[in-house]
Amino acid sequence: MSFDRHFFFRGFRPFWTGLRGEIGGLLDRLLPVTCAFCGTLLDSSHQPTLCPSCxxxxxxxKPPSCPRCALPFPDFGGSDHLCGNCQRQPPPFRAVCALGVYEGPLRQAIHRFKYQQDFTLATPLGHLLSEAITGQHPSHHHLILPVPLHPRRLRQRTFNQSLLLARVIGNLSGIPVAANLLRRVMHTPSQQGLSLDDRRHNLINAFALHSKLSGQSVLLVDDVMTSGATVAACTNAxxxxxxxxxxxxxxGRAAKSL
Ligand SMILES: [Zn+2]
Ligand SMILES: [Zn+2]
Structure with a gap:
């Protein structure tokens, strides 16, 4: 009797899927659920996996900020006027939605996620950002794109933090994530210490698309915005x-543009 390999695996798959679901459910009941930021035990597993304090x-x-680039204003004025940079040279993107100012605990969380590879923070941070987007950009986006890393940087870091966030937001919203559509084709050294004009100049032609779009509304996702030169260069492309x-x-939005 010949062994029908395809029949065997077709029959095995539902069994395995069911078993995996059972094991997952059992582990959820046995293993304690902890806050992804401080490690406090949580009563139940729900998203975001953060204790009330975190x-x-x-x-x-959020403090009052520029409605275009999310730069926080130092005084307690309203968010009804553009910052000086946006008035002098309006950015190409429509608006920026920031979870918060890049300082304090949010900065610590981003550092742990990005530099210490604490991937457990991707889901709760992505979840909070997704809620902020829903509040600020209620209009529908056709596509979510992460800001890409140059292949050389990707080899060093081994993962793209913006892609992990984009996937969480995509899963929650149902909007497709185009992980490889936008590419960073030019490696630029650290932009720290450069003026905004120099940063913009360095990023001309740094990004390219694999294929053309046709009138889509795009949501571009990144972890931190300082001068905005990177997201502006992506937007132009x-x-x-x-x-x-x-x-x-x-x-996180840096409190100063540079
Ligand atoms: Zn906590
Ligand atoms: Zn602005």
Whole structure:
């Protein structure tokens, strides 16, 4: 009797899927659920996996900020006017949604996620950012794109933190994530200490698209925004290649542009 390999695996797959679900359910009941930021035991598993204290700290009320680039204003004025940079040279993106200011506990969380490879923070941070996006950009996006790393940087870091965030937001919203559409084709050394004009100049032609878009509304995801030169260069590449609008979502917005 011949062995029908395809029949065997077709029959085995539902059994394995069921078993894996049972094991997953059992582990959920046996293993304690802890806060992804401070490690406190949680009563139940729900997203974001943060204790109330960390949830309050990481998702705190945002100060008044520029409605275009999310730069926080130092005084307590409203968010009804553009910052000086946006007035002098309006950025190409429509608006930036930031989870918060890049300082304090949010900065610590981003550092742990990005530099210490604490991937357990990707889901809760992505979840909080997704809620912020829903509040600020209610209009539908057709596509979510992460800001890409140059292949050389990707080999050093081994993962793209923006892609991990984009996938969480994509899973929650149902909007497709195009992980490889936008490419970083030019490696640029650290931009720290350079003026905004020099940063913009260094990033001309740094990004390219694998294929053209046709009028889509794009949500561009990154972890931190300082001068905005990187997301502006990505936005220019997207608009030049057929995107209709680009909104930006970031975890942390630096309190100063440079
Ligand atoms: Zn906590
Ligand atoms: Zn601005």
């Amino acid at each position: 949830l309050n700290t990481l998702n705190c009320e 997207l608009l030049e290649n057929g995107a209709q609008t680009v909104d930006v979502a970031i975890l």
